[in-house]
Amino acid sequence: MSVLWRNDPGYPVLLAAIADPPARLFVRGVLPVGPTVAVVGSRQGTPYGQRAAHQLAEDLSNQGIIVVSGLARGIDRAAHEGALTGPTPTVAVLASGLDPIYPPEHVELADRIAVTGALLSEAEDGSLPLPARFPVRNRIISGLSLGVIIVEAAERSGALITARLALEQGREVFCVPGSIENPLTLGPHSLVKDGATLVRTVEDVLAELPEAVRAYARAHARAPAPARADSGPQEPELAAVWELLDWVEPRHHDELAEQLRLDVIEVSRRLTLLEMGNYIIGDRGAVTRSRRRLDK
Amino acid sequence: MQAHTLSGTVFGLEGMRVEVEADIGQGLPGFHIVGLVDRAVQEARERVKIAINNSGQEFPGQKVTVNLAPAQVRKEGTGFDLAIAAAILSCTVHRPLPEGAAWLGELALDGSVRPIRGILAISAHLDRSGANIFYVPPANVAEARLATSRPVHAVPDLRRLVRYWVDGEPLPDTVLEAGDPSPALTAVDLADVRGHAHAKRALEIAAAGSHHLLFVGPPGSGKTLLARALPGIMPSLEERAALEVTTIASILGGLAPGSGLITEPPFRAPHHSISTAGLIGGGDNTPQPGELSRAHNGVLFLDEINELRRDALEALRQPIEDGRLVVARRHGHAVLPSRFILVAAANPCPCGRYGDQKKPCTCTPPQRQRYQARLSGPIRDRIDLQVSVLRQPAAELLHHADGAESSATVRERVMDARARQRKRRPDGPLNGALTGTQLRRDVHLDAAGQDLLTAAGDRLHLSGRALHRLLRVARTIADLEGAADVAAAHLAEAVQYRESG
Numbered sequence: 001m002s003v004l005w006r007n008d009p010g011y012p013v014l015l016a017a018i019a020d021p022p023a024r025l026f027v028r029g030v031l032p033v034g035p036t037v038a039v040v041g042s043r044q045g046t047p048y049g050q051r052a053a054h055q056l057a058e059d060l061s062n063q064g065i066i067v068v069s070g071l072a073r074g075i076d077r078a079a080h081e082g083a084l085t086g087p088t089p090t091v092a093v094l095a096s097g098l099d100p101i102y103p104p105e106h107v108e109l110a111d112r113i114a115v116t117g118a119l120l121s122e123a124e125d126g127s128l129p130l131p132a133r134f135p136v137r138n139r140i141i142s143g144l145s146l147g148v149i150i151v152e153a154a155e156r157s158g159a160l161i162t163a164r165l166a167l168e169q170g171r172e173v174f175c176v177p178g179s180i181e182n183p184l185t186l187g188p189h190s191l192v193k194d195g196a197t198l199v200r201t202v203e204d205v206l207a208e209l210p211e212a213v214r215a216y217a218r219a220h221a222r223a224p225a226p227a228r229a230d231s232g233p234q235e236p237e238l239a240a241v242w243e244l245l246d247w248v249e250p251r252h253h254d255e256l257a258e259q260l261r262l263d264v265i266e267v268s269r270r271l272t273l274l275e276m277g278n279y280i281i282g283d284r285g286a287v288t289r290s291r292r293r294l295d296k
Numbered sequence: 297m298q299a300h301t302l303s304g305t306v307f308g309l310e311g312m313r314v315e316v317e318a319d320i321g322q323g324l325p326g327f328h329i330v331g332l333v334d335r336a337v338q339e340a341r342e343r344v345k346i347a348i349n350n351s352g353q354e355f356p357g358q359k360v361t362v363n364l365a366p367a368q369v370r371k372e373g374t375g376f377d378l379a380i381a382a383a384i385l386s387c388t389v390h391r392p393l394p395e396g397a398a399w400l401g402e403l404a405l406d407g408s409v410r411p412i413r414g415i416l417a418i419s420a421h422l423d424r425s426g427a428n429i430f431y432v433p434p435a436n437v438a439e440a441r442l443a444t445s446r447p448v449h450a451v452p453d454l455r456r457l458v459r460y461w462v463d464g465e466p467l468p469d470t471v472l473e474a475g476d477p478s479p480a481l482t483a484v485d486l487a488d489v490r491g492h493a494h495a496k497r498a499l500e501i502a503a504a505g506s507h508h509l510l511f512v513g514p515p516g517s518g519k520t521l522l523a524r525a526l527p528g529i530m531p532s533l534e535e536r537a538a539l540e541v542t543t544i545a546s547i548l549g550g551l552a553p554g555s556g557l558i559t560e561p562p563f564r565a566p567h568h569s570i571s572t573a574g575l576i577g578g579g580d581n582t583p584q585p586g587e588l589s590r591a592h593n594g595v596l597f598l599d600e601i602n603e604l605r606r607d608a609l610e611a612l613r614q615p616i617e618d619g620r621l622v623v624a625r626r627h628g629h630a631v632l633p634s635r636f637i638l639v640a641a642a643n644p645c646p647c648g649r650y651g652d653q654k655k656p657c658t659c660t661p662p663q664r665q666r667y668q669a670r671l672s673g674p675i676r677d678r679i680d681l682q683v684s685v686l687r688q689p690a691a692e693l694l695h696h697a698d699g700a701e702s703s704a705t706v707r708e709r710v711m712d713a714r715a716r717q718r719k720r721r722p723d724g725p726l727n728g729a730l731t732g733t734q735l736r737r738d739v740h741l742d743a744a745g746q747d748l749l750t751a752a753g754d755r756l757h758l759s760g761r762a763l764h765r766l767l768r769v770a771r772t773i774a775d776l777e778g779a780a781d782v783a784a785a786h787l788a789e790a791v792q793y794r795e796s797g
Contacts, residue, residue, distance in 0.1 A: 043660070044657065044658070073660065103662070105662055105665075252494070252684070252686050253493070253494035253792065254491055254492060254493050254494050254495075254686065255686075257493050257494075258491075258493075264493035264494050264497055265497060265789055267494075268494070268497075268788070268789040268791075268792040269785055269788040269789050271792055272748075272752070272787075272788040272789070272791040272792060273788060275755065275756070275791070276748070276751045276752065276755055278755065282792070283796050284512060284682050284683070284684045284794070284795070284796035286684060
């Protein structure tokens with residue numbers, strides 16, 4: 001672990017530009033240099049929110065963009081995991097000290113992040129994750145970044161504080177839309193109403209960033225984002241089931257049998273074939289479409 | 297003056313032969329019972345003395361000693377009263393006791409004879425060990441006749457016993473008529489359960505192959521209702537199984553007076569706060585069957601299985617692996633049969649809302665993980681079928697569904713499938729308990745099936761144990777369809793009952 005002082009040459013330029021930059025940062029790993037975007041959201045993220053965070057972070061990483069997040073459960077974790085899938089390092093900013101890691105079940109994730117990227121904290125080792133430290137930590141997350149992507153956030157949540165800080169610091173705010181029935185999308189949706197940029201893909205993010213960053217991304221793009229599944233299976237009896245499925249909301253065997261006017265046994269058989277073809281994801285009676293075909 | 301006769305008691309589920317010797321001799325007047333007896337047997341002194349005095353006889357004013365042999369085995373209960381009284385009376389009325397007679401029953405102070413528990417097990421054992429005539433309480437006559445083909449006499453009270461000996465007046469043939477076979481109060485007909493087609497199919501498979509089953513769903517989604525429908529689609533008990541179930545009920549005193557064999561599979565649903573002793577069975581000195589044995593040959597429904605205490609959960613392991621429990625107590629160990637279909641129900645997380653898109657779950661991931669992990673690996677490994685159950689509008693649940701099959705129809709298929717399993721393995725286990733080696737012999741896959749099995753293993757990252765579960769379920773699905781070999785279609789259906797994640 002090393003200590004980075006504000007006058008040190010390695011101190012992040014963007015962070016140094018905010019009104020109240022931390023005087024001293026504890027660093028584990030190596031702080032990567034390059035354009036940075038934060039991906040943050042609720043600890044209670046839904047499966048949809050976590051998939052969205054994972055996908056966006058992975059795509060950003062594939063374009064050479066460093067993903068910053070807070071190592072929290074839920075959306076933060078999905079963002080770090082997604083970023084680690086790509087080639088670019090990721091950075092986690094902690095509210096607690098760097099040792100022990102909080103939350104404890106993310107020790108292993110923290111180790112993987114520190115291999116290529118870095119863990120940062122303003123607090124000394126052994127500092128507890130006290131509620132008051134989180135807003136203070138959030139100013140570092142937004143301060144390090146060109147923009148902040150909010151995935152799922154309840155009203156009056158930490159992620160919305162990060163968004164407000166980002167605006168104060170003059171950074172972009174991006175929001176991922178979701179279901180209007182989900183209370184965790186109240187935060188991002190109200191931000192969009194107030195003028196934040198709605199993002200569906202990594203291209204939506206890049207479009208709002210300076211041209212230099214887009215050029216950097218083009219130069220660093222490793223793997224083009226894999227094509228999304230736009231068509232279901234060829235076999236008509238499997239396609240009939242696939243048509244009724246959704247990417248987000250799981251369907252149950254009983255519903256499918258009723259809608260297709262089929263025997264539940266036949267539905268089970270077809271679902272297994274769809275799973276074998278990787279068209280769908282089954283989880284004990286809750287079935288969703290696979291986001292994309294893995295071409296093998 | 298001496299008299300000698302037979303009685304018995306229960307240890308675990310087995311009867312035990314006890315010889316009763318009475319001696320009336322010189323010495324200070326008194327009444328002593330010896331032979332490692334517990335408090336209830338010591339109290340027999342008061343009951344026997346007063347019952348004899350209230351029956352027109354006089355308790356001897358001499359030194360009365362009663363010995364219960366074998367003297368090194370602890371004896372419990374009140375079932376020796378009648379034998380002790382009979383031995384003493386035979387001395388006072390100078391009539392020899394019939395050779396090889398067994399006496400079972402508790403005395404009331406007025407001399408009448410009260411029913412006791414475990415008559416079935418005791419009579420069966422005494423029948424094997426040489427008793428040739430039985431004297432039992434009137435309420436237990438029907439039960440004793442299930443266990444022995446030798447003469448069984450009802451002794452209503454001591455007064456009539458004396459008249460029978462002295463005057464030759466026959467004992468009244470007061471056999472209590474069995475009431476109507478008690479209708480299964482818990483029974484729910486499948487036709488009355490609306491929706492839940494996937495879960496109902498899982499019940500059918502569970503009944504046919506005796507597979508353990510797990511329902512996961514939010515509170516109020518109908519898991520309990522579904523579980524209660526299971527006994528109704530299981531075949532009636534064969535004679536041997538019925539005798540086992542009746543014996544357990546008899547020992548626990550759960551058999552109505554005069555009732556005969558229990559032929560319907562039992563359904564037990566203990567609350568999740570149950571103690572380990574409640575599951576396995578208590579008893580300080582001699583083991584008493586608990587819920588795991590009461591569910592023998594039937595269904596054990598554990599709602600909120602994740603809320604069960606850790607040690608209670610672990611107590612499930614031996615029965616679901618071996619179908620029996622070995623219980624050690626101070627005076628020896630007993631083997632209690634406990635082969636049942638486990639129907640477990642669980643919420644998806646502590647708050648019950650995980651996976652619900654509209655109401656977000658308020659549990660933290662570690663809470664959810666800890667909750668799921670309470671069901672330990674060895675128990676999960678034995679649960680072949682896992683189904684998630686959706687919440688349905690309450691009004692629709694008990695509404696008669698159009699076209700839904702009745703339990704009777706499903707039961708026909710289940711019985712056919714069981715018959716096919718019996719043909720394959722006359723004495724062996726049902727599909728739900730097949731081991732890996734047995735599976736290799738019983739499951740023949742065609743090429744398409746083999747491909748599907750390999751693909752499922754790869755795509756879904758199934759462990760060896762998970763593949764065994766898959767094959768066991770597929771075997772039952774094929775049996776339900778009447779197919780000799782397991783086809784890809786059977787396997788494809790089986791995949792949908794696998795564990796989550």
